[in-house]
Amino acid sequence: MATLKAFDADVLSAKAAVQSARINLEYTKAASPVPGRVGISQVTEGAYVQASNATLMATVQQLDPMYVDVLQSSNDLLRLRKALGSGELGRDKEGRARVKLLLDDGTEYAQEGALQFSDVSVSPSTSSVTIRAIFPNPNGILLPGLFVRARLVEGSKSDAILVPQPAVTRNSKGEATAFVVGAGDKVELRVLETGRTVGSDWLVLDGLKAGDRVIMNNLQRIRPGAAIKPVPMPATGPATAATASADTQKR
Structure with missing residues (x-):
């Protein structure tokens, strides 16, 4: 009976070793936490990668939707908030200010975006605030780092x-x-x-x-x-x- 119990323990130990090997094998696959497109690989095949040193293997960019950050002076931001409060700015169905984009070549981006939020601090050196707009990007025309110009969609003023x-x-x-x-x-x-x-x-x-x-x-x-x-x-x-x-x- 002692020998039988010893063999049963060996079987359980072998099963635990198999399960541990499966878990370690899963660690060799890096799954992206967000959907998007992967950029250039930063390591070669067969290179040693450690989790403790946080080795960068590649960068995944989420391209749809796309965020556009714009620097705005603090004075313009105050004017923008007043315009939003008075209803002078055009809004989408969710009550956000509508934004259009001009691409680097001067053409207008087909998709219309919406103003999402502004930063909570003002840069003391430039007296500017970062505001963010969100745009749909189904065709992948907008890329990270692309230079664009944002234009807020305002109402018309007949006596201007x-x-x-x-x-x-x-x-x-x-x-x-x-x-x-x-x-x-x-x-x-x-x-x-x-x-x-x-x-x-x-x-x-x-x-x-x-x-x-x-x-x-x-x-x-x-x-x-x-x-x-x-x-x-x-x-x-x-x-x-x-x-x-x-x-x-x-x-």
Whole structure:
């Protein structure tokens, strides 16, 4: 009976050894914790890999959906939050701000994304905050590290005034100013409150009204109160302030 029990113990020990070998064999297969595409292998076949040293074998990238991180100034972030609260920004079905992408070659990405969240800290050196948008990427067009431009989808503003950037200068106080054709075709200097840039124009929040004629040319030669002979320029759109090319009169 003692010999029989010893043989039974040997059988159980052999089964335990087989199970242990199966477990160790599974450790030779590295399973990715996330779905995606694997990059270039960092080790060669047959190389010794240790779990204790955390040897990097390859990197798996999740390509769908894709996250887009954008640096935004703290002032723009405050404006963005106000726009979201007031409903000026377009939202998706889940109430998130809609975002579009411009690829590096200038073309627009076909899929529309949504603003997901912003970082909780501001960089003290650049006064900027990282905000993240999420985009579907079913065709794998977006790749990690790709340079893109994000554009928030906003609502339209019918009474907006856009002024070409060359017509806006800064005074000694850092205020935005523009020369305007006043009464009697005399030059007036207006202090403007500008919002943000829209293409090549400034969005003017205050200081101009519909019908004002902004001077575009000869800005170095004119002075406030000087009589000029304005020459109308073609308007760029219905939301743009009227512009004029000013020729100074000889006295």
